[in-house]
Amino acid sequence: MTATRLPASDPLVAQVTAGLSRLGLALRTHAWRDTAPRGLTPTQAQVLALLQASATPLRLSAVAAGLSVTLPTASDAVKALVAKGLLAKSKAGDDARAIALSLTAAGRDAAESGARDPDFVAAVLEALTHAEQAVFVRSLVKMVRTLQERGDIVPARTCVTCRYFRPLAHADDAERPHHCAFVDAAFGDRSLRVDCSEHAEEVPDVAARRWHEFVAVSGVLGDATSAATSAKDVLRGP
Ligand code: SF4
Numbered sequence: 001m002t003a004t005r006l007p008a009s010d011p012l013v014a015q016v017t018a019g020l021s022r023l024g025l026a027l028r029t030h031a032w033r034d035t036a037p038r039g040l041t042p043t044q045a046q047v048l049a050l051l052q053a054s055a056t057p058l059r060l061s062a063v064a065a066g067l068s069v070t071l072p073t074a075s076d077a078v079k080a081l082v083a084k085g086l087l088a089k090s091k092a093g094d095d096a097r098a099i100a101l102s103l104t105a106a107g108r109d110a111a112e113s114g115a116r117d118p119d120f121v122a123a124v125l126e127a128l129t130h131a132e133q134a135v136f137v138r139s140l141v142k143m144v145r146t147l148q149e150r151g152d153i154v155p156a157r158t159c160v161t162c163r164y165f166r167p168l169a170h171a172d173d174a175e176r177p178h179h180c181a182f183v184d185a186a187f188g189d190r191s192l193r194v195d196c197s198e199h200a201e202e203v204p205d206v207a208a209r210r211w212h213e214f215v216a217v218s219g220v221l222g223d224a225t226s227a228a229t230s231a232k233d234v235l236r237g238p
Pocket residue numbers: 157158159160162163164165166179180181182183193196197198199200
């Protein structure tokens with residue numbers, strides 16, 4: 001299912017931009033409240049979180065890209081973290097002239113202590129029904145993947161790019177139509193991961209096929225009463 005092209009002048013674009021900006025402001029405000037007592041700025045805390053989520057040390061340019069900040073901003077945060085003993089610099093594995101950044105033991109502790117999810121996000125989600133939460137998470141995954149494809153964000157560890165993801169493997173089950181081969185369990189849209197520590201990147205052509213299967217039933221699974229038959233019909237094709 002392909003969405004029609006939306007002009008930037010469409011009022012929906014302005015309204016979604018305003019809504020996302022408000023949510024971003026709320027996240028940043030809470031980040032300040034959470035990180036200040038730990039002696040970190042939100043950017044420094046984000047650098048720790050990014051390196052904690054990365055399987056390998058990262059270069060400064062990758063840190064800047066991962067946080068969507070400028071190189072000087074990333075550099076300032078990294079310098080402060082190195083001075084605090086939370087980050088270590090070493091030679092990059094693929095280029096002896098380049099510097100790679102990794103967490104020290106103290107940095108890992110700091111990253112773990114800051115990994116708490118903000119309570120206000122839980123409060124926001126409580127305002128949604130289970131069906132709305134599922135549609136929200138599904139939409140979030142699609143938006144993150146689109147940004148990733150455009151090069152606007154660094155690759156995220158989402159289900160839709162994971163080797164273990166089997167979309168619609170249980171098309172008869174409206175609540176839990178997908179399958180995670182890592183834990184060998186069925187799950188629904190509400191449990192789709194945007195950042196999963198068990199994620200393993202799928203090869204591009206298989207990931208593209210799975211993505212097509214996943215989006216082919218957009219708008220179908222939100223309706224639990226017709227999901228089982230509709231999902232099967234979509235996968236079966238004309
Ligand atoms: S391992 Fe994680 S990212 Fe991969 S399919 Fe399972 S839950 Fe999704």
